[in-house]
Amino acid sequence: MISAAATAPLLSGERGEYALANGEDALPYLQTMHSAANAGFMIPEQVWDSEEPTSYGHELGRSTGSASSLSWAMAQYVRLAAGVDNGSPVERPANVAARYASGATFSTPELDLSSPAALSTADAASTTVAGTTNASRVYVSVNGTVTEAPVTAGADGVGSFSLDVPLTGAKNKIVVAGVAADGGTAQEETTVLYYGTRLGALADPSGDDNGPGSYTYPTNPAYVPGAFDLTGVEVYDAGENYAFVTTIAGEVTNPWGGQGISHQRVNIYLGTGAGGSTPGLPGTNINVEHGWDSVIVTDGRFDGAGVFSPDGTRTSAVSLLAVPEARQIVTRVPKAALGSLDPATARMSVAMFGNAEAGEGTGNVRPVYDGDYWAAGDPSWIKEWRFGGGAGVFDGGLDSRDTDTRDPNALDVIVGEGQSQAAVLDWRAGSPVVVPMVGLTN
Numbered sequence: 001m002i003s004a005a006a007t008a009p010l011l012s013g014e015r016g017e018y019a020l021a022n023g024e025d026a027l028p029y030l031q032t033m034h035s036a037a038n039a040g041f042m043i044p045e046q047v048w049d050s051e052e053p054t055s056y057g058h059e060l061g062r063s064t065g066s067a068s069s070l071s072w073a074m075a076q077y078v079r080l081a082a083g084v085d086n087g088s089p090v091e092r093p094a095n096v097a098a099r100y101a102s103g104a105t106f107s108t109p110e111l112d113l114s115s116p117a118a119l120s121t122a123d124a125a126s127t128t129v130a131g132t133t134n135a136s137r138v139y140v141s142v143n144g145t146v147t148e149a150p151v152t153a154g155a156d157g158v159g160s161f162s163l164d165v166p167l168t169g170a171k172n173k174i175v176v177a178g179v180a181a182d183g184g185t186a187q188e189e190t191t192v193l194y195y196g197t198r199l200g201a202l203a204d205p206s207g208d209d210n211g212p213g214s215y216t217y218p219t220n221p222a223y224v225p226g227a228f229d230l231t232g233v234e235v236y237d238a239g240e241n242y243a244f245v246t247t248i249a250g251e252v253t254n255p256w257g258g259q260g261i262s263h264q265r266v267n268i269y270l271g272t273g274a275g276g277s278t279p280g281l282p283g284t285n286i287n288v289e290h291g292w293d294s295v296i297v298t299d300g301r302f303d304g305a306g307v308f309s310p311d312g313t314r315t316s317a318v319s320l321l322a323v324p325e326a327r328q329i330v331t332r333v334p335k336a337a338l339g340s341l342d343p344a345t346a347r348m349s350v351a352m353f354g355n356a357e358a359g360e361g362t363g364n365v366r367p368v369y370d371g372d373y374w375a376a377g378d379p380s381w382i383k384e385w386r387f388g389g390g391a392g393v394f395d396g397g398l399d400s401r402d403t404d405t406r407d408p409n410a411l412d413v414i415v416g417e418g419q420s421q422a423a424v425l426d427w428r429a430g431s432p433v434v435v436p437m438v439g440l441t442n
Ligand SMILES: [Ca+2]
Pocket: 204, 205, 206, 207, 208, 209, 229, 230, 231, 412
């Protein structure tokens, strides 16, 4: 609200009330507010507080063009005028005065949380909040619902508490407050995640978000390091849904206002492991090791997310939840959308792409271009907005926008035990490359 060279008249009113409460003359503050009013006696939100001329024509002590009148400022003027007339502020909330104006100081109790661990994922819809404190009372809030946790007295006045609390969402904010006998307080906060019953996970190393070893990110700073670096996928049974939790090494950012995410496009292909190598979705430039029945697409933009069948039909919507604190992207998939496939026993291929707008590449997948072409940056937007280190150059006449689609557009994939991603994604050795199907482990 207050910029470098503008000031808020209403704050003069607050200063005036402070002066009044200290037995000082508050009239100059009232006059300062009065002077800021415009020709219609309306007090603005901000006035210019500098002699420097501006291209906007602002004048010292006059409105910057902000809200006039600002009802908050007008009300403050009336409060101060009434206070000056009264000889003291006309309103002083008793609880606030008792806390801050009595001169009393309060103790800050010790409060240590031993459980739950910050950003841990609970394996049931409840968690135990436990710790030690010398406070006389402890309150636990989960997503705003408050319960008192009984404190058991211990040696040296340090007691303990332990309370099982229900987790009511995926992301559960837990606030623990300790209240000392004199009313002093201490507070601790933590977040616990809950996605359902864990079915298993796939792990991936960090630092391999370079496809076959040569791929580079677009240079625009929106593409933060690690944005396409898979570190794992965990799968949870959540009643009507499965939750597929993709974790990345970089920050989960959303600069373009997507549904939780702006950059990533994750494909998780599911099948029974039967059949031979089968093409992935158009634009991916990959094959999947075996036949697949469904692919879960996680993408925050252009209505790109959903469950798709091999013929490209969207068979189900999915819901996305970004959990930046834990670098997670959660995709909830209705169980019915996967038919008889059970993720606990299915085989799956996981691949990370950069998403694209219509017209940037086939199937909302961002293309990868030749390394030298990309590095030359001609035209300059190629380097800024596309991936390099692959094959081909931009051609606006092609649906793929790419003269060579032998190279996979995947930045990172999950490979099996003993396999090398660099070898798996090496299109020069054979194209299309074949991404392995793997099963969940615990
Ligand atoms: Ca990785």
